[in-house]
Amino acid sequence: MSLLDLLMGVLLLLTGFLAVRLKNAVHAALALAANFVLVGVVYMLLEARFLGWIQIIVYAGAIMVLFVFVIMLLYAAQAEVGADPLPALRPVAAGVGAVGFLALAFAFSGAKAPLASKAAAAALAGGTAHALGPVVWQTWLYAVLLVAALLLVATVAAVTVLRPGEGGGR
Amino acid sequence: MNFFYLLVSAALFALGAYGVLARRSAILVLMSVELMLNAANLALVVFARAWGSLEAQAVALLLIALAAAEVAVGLALVVAIYRTRETTLVDDLSELKG
Numbered sequence: 521m522s523l524l525d526l527l528m529g530v531l532l533l534l535t536g537f538l539a540v541r542l543k544n545a546v547h548a549a550l551a552l553a554a555n556f557v558l559v560g561v562v563y564m565l566l567e568a569r570f571l572g573w574i575q576i577i578v579y580a581g582a583i584m585v586l587f588v589f590v591i592m593l594l595y596a597a598q599a600e601v602g603a604d605p606l607p608a609l610r611p612v613a614a615g616v617g618a619v620g621f622l623a624l625a626f627a628f629s630g631a632k633a634p635l636a637s638k639a640a641a642a643a644l645a646g647g648t649a650h651a652l653g654p655v656v657w658q659t660w661l662y663a664v665l666l667v668a669a670l671l672l673v674a675t676v677a678a679v680t681v682l683r684p685g686e687g688g689g690r
Numbered sequence: 691m692n693f694f695y696l697l698v699s700a701a702l703f704a705l706g707a708y709g710v711l712a713r714r715s716a717i718l719v720l721m722s723v724e725l726m727l728n729a730a731n732l733a734l735v736v737f738a739r740a741w742g743s744l745e746a747q748a749v750a751l752l753l754i755a756l757a758a759a760e761v762a763v764g765l766a767l768v769v770a771i772y773r774t775r776e777t778t779l780v781d782d783l784s785e786l787k788g
Contacts, residue, residue, distance in 0.1 A: 521692070521694045525692075525694055525695070526694075528698075529694060529695070529697075529698045532698050532702060533698065533701055533702070533705075536701070536702045536705045536706075536725055537705060539705075539709070539721065539722075539725060540705050540706070540708055540709030540712070540713070540722055540725070545715065545717060545718055548718060548721060549721065552721055552724065552725065555702075555725065555728070556728065559728055559731075559732055562695065562732065562735075563732075563735050566692070566695070566735050566736060566738070566739040567738075567739055568735050568738065568739070568747050568750070570747075570751075571735060571747055571750055571751060571754075574751060574754055575731075575754065578754050578755075578758060579724075579728065579754065579757070582758065583724065583757065583758060583761050586761055586762070586765055587717065587720075587721060587761070587765070590717060590765045590768065590769060591717055593769070594717070594768075594769065594772050594778060604714065605781050606781075609711060609712060610712050612711070613707075613708045613710075613711030613712040614708055614712075616707055616708070616711060617704035617705060617707045617708035617711075618704065620700075620703060620704045620707050621700050621701055621703070621704035624699075624700035624703060624704070625696075625697055625700050628693065628696040628697070628700065628733075629693075631696070631737075631740070633740035633741065634741060635740070635741065635742050637740075639742060640739060640740060640741060640742030641739070641742070642742070643742030643743070643744075644738065644739065644742055644743075644744060644747075645744075647738075647744070647747055651744060652744055652747055652748060652751070655744045655745055655747075655748045656748045656751060659745060659748070660745070660748045660749070660752065663752055664752065667752050667755045667756060667759075668755075670756070670759050671755060671758065671759050673759075674758075674759035674760075674762045674763050675762060677762075677763055677766065678762045678763055678765075678766035679766075681763075681766045681767060681770045682766055682769055682770055
């Protein structure tokens with residue numbers, strides 16, 4: 521583990537914490553965008569270069585812009601609105617999170633990598649589009665087609681739900 | 691085996707779970723869900739690096755596309771609910787409780 525890894529880990533946890541704790545929704549969205557960019561950088565450090573760029577373009581770009589758009593559109597840029605009906609929920613949520621972290625860490629602790637680090641890095645070939653393409657378009661072709669169909673259905677559903685003049689729309 | 695990033699991924703997942711439970715606005719709950727999805731993706735990429743498997747990276751790529759679909763539908767529902775109910779607070783949307 522290098523100093524860069526340590527820095528990345530600290531920044532990831534910091535931005536993640538800010539994203540779930542900040543009162544202003546716009547600030548939380550920006551912290552989450554920073555978290556997504558950092559995750560993209562970590563992907564590149566882990567020999568997944570194509571995935572790193574996709575992460576930055578799709579997550580930090582498209583998805584976060586959607587979030588910021590909706591936050592601005594709905595004037596809902598506050599995390600605290602009115603009285604909290606369940607004030608005791610916050611420590612319970614923190615406890616659930618801590619238990620989840622411990623369970624995941626315990627589950628991960630049993631993992632043993634079958635290859636030496638150098639051999640695994642060589643097998644990934646840098647995780648470029650050139651290396652990843654044959655896997656995606658041959659082994660996972662049907663999954664890609666299913667996801668494509670799902671994206672189309674999701675787009676149609678989003679447009680239909682928000683169509684004005686029918687149902688609940690105005 | 692990069693155990694450090696696995697721990698970071700577990701911590702990010704836990705932070706997302708906390709956010710889902712503690713946030714009251716539906717938009718911020720959705721953002722916390724994104725944090726959890728992202729943590730799972732990070733774990734996949736760490737395992738891909740340890741196993742030297744490009745298949746895990748392909749699955750991570752598909753997961754990013756799935757997350758985009760999920761956000762599109764989720765935010766459309768939030769906007770639709772806001773249009774009829776003038777609220778995005780999850781506590782105000784309790785008509786379906788048993």
